[in-house]
Amino acid sequence: MISLQKSFYLTAKNLSYFCNLPVKKALLLDPRPQETPSLRRSDFVLKTILADGSEIVVLLEFLSSWKKEIPLRTLECRIRHILQESLPVKTFVILFLPSPKATYFYRDEEVHFKFNLVKLYEVPAEEVLEKGPECLLPFLPLFKNGKSLIDEAERKIYQAGLSRQSKADLLTGMAILGGLVSEEIPLKLIQRRRDIMIESAAYEIIKREGYEEGLKKGIQEGIQQGIQQGIQQGIRQGLLEAIELGLKLKFGARGVKLYPAIARIDDLESLRAIKQAIEVAKDLKEIEELIP
Template identity: 45%
Template sequence: MYYDVAEKLLMQKAREAILKHLLGIPVSRSILIEELPQETVSARLSDYTLRIHHEDGEPCILLLEFKSRWEKHAGLQVLEYRVRYKKRYNLPILSYILLLTPSNAATDVYEDEEVRFSYRLVKLYEIDASRIMEENLTTLMPFVPLMKDGKRYILEAEDRIYQSEMNRIDKADMITCMAILSGLVSREIPHEIINRRRDLMIESVAYDILKDEGYRDGWEKGLEKGIKKGIEKGIEKGFERSIRKMLLKGFKPEDISQILDVDIDRVLRLADVSAPSVSE
């Protein structure tokens, strides 16, 4: 899904803030666990697997799944990941799902005829946007449109990012991520953000997603159908530009392949070529 791009950028740039202020896990250090290529083929992987050290110095493994919408087997997926990493590292495991949009079916327990498994379900839409604004947590402001009473703070959050001391590329990424994520709850907000901040957003690796004709159709004809249409239809130059930008940002070819739903060989071919400078 295109939302994966926003989530991945925010985990790169705001990981500690996400752990501390959204999940409630203050850590002294966190390291993303990289998977071996053969592992990505044989089994589905957790969105983010981190080795973290609590402030008391004790290490553990954190499994974090982002869910733009609730999925019936979400708990079973997390249980599968937990068993795999428990066997591999034999460390305490913390299992989290961060749910971005409301669902009456969402639960923090998986249960069948033999197993009962509890995990931590964090509902982003129940977190007060006012708290993020009051504490001036700028790197978390891209999530504001999805939070409780978030729509009333969108303009202020966007302006605070724009006026912050972040470098220009980080500002571009943050505001573009806000536009992408706001598409989960509104058809109009993403367009409004683009109209106000296009001059800055064009510098973000994620901006091409917002220019994709199929994605714009998604806001007008229904997000899920529009995104699917955009993936199926695609615009050749737009995809190549997105791939090059993501490579320059340090995304791995296999991650780019999964996020953009393009063949891994195509990504690798572009990775082998010296990419030209990308403007828009």
């Protein structure tokens, strides 16, 4: 889901819309090494440059359904990034599905913390379809009345002056997210637009999770797994790119020779450890010892 994320999760236009911020540019920060196995991160940590040139850190958490621990987890992430980045931090939780228990604050006898809770299901889909850029259309099924506008959104994507790859990513994204609210949306899109959707990297997730063969069996679980898998793939790719650059800059050709072996590593914690080691290592052997 790497290309899918770049297409609609991390664009400045989407960040401006969801967070109501005048975003000029947003850069995904590399994940920091974990201090403990339980340390929690937001889905996306973005160093954001606003229209006036000021910089802030935006924490984005995407939730398909509400969990009671979200406010406290959100507070934990916010405090950690204030200390790490020494910049103002704004926190946004994007909630896909309705929940009567969803809240935008945490309070106990010592702390009162508020964050920004964006309930997609309360935002009129008509507004997004009429005024929003194409990169918002994959989210349309989750907006209020969005299910009734899927056909129009599909046509808008198909007729847009975008590359075929972008159309494939957007249509596949709409199929994945649409499956959270209706079994029919992914089936319909796959049946009608398979010729384009198969060109999207995210389409492989649909096939692996059995959307074509078993859409009517536990579709929500499969889609949630697909979304989470896409997020993990995006983080892994970011780490690999940082590692490759670090090896090249610090150790030259000798360092680059290690990259193919590192690129076969799936474990994110191992990749984080290697990235951190490159920053402080004095000898290439220190890196080699971390490669399984």
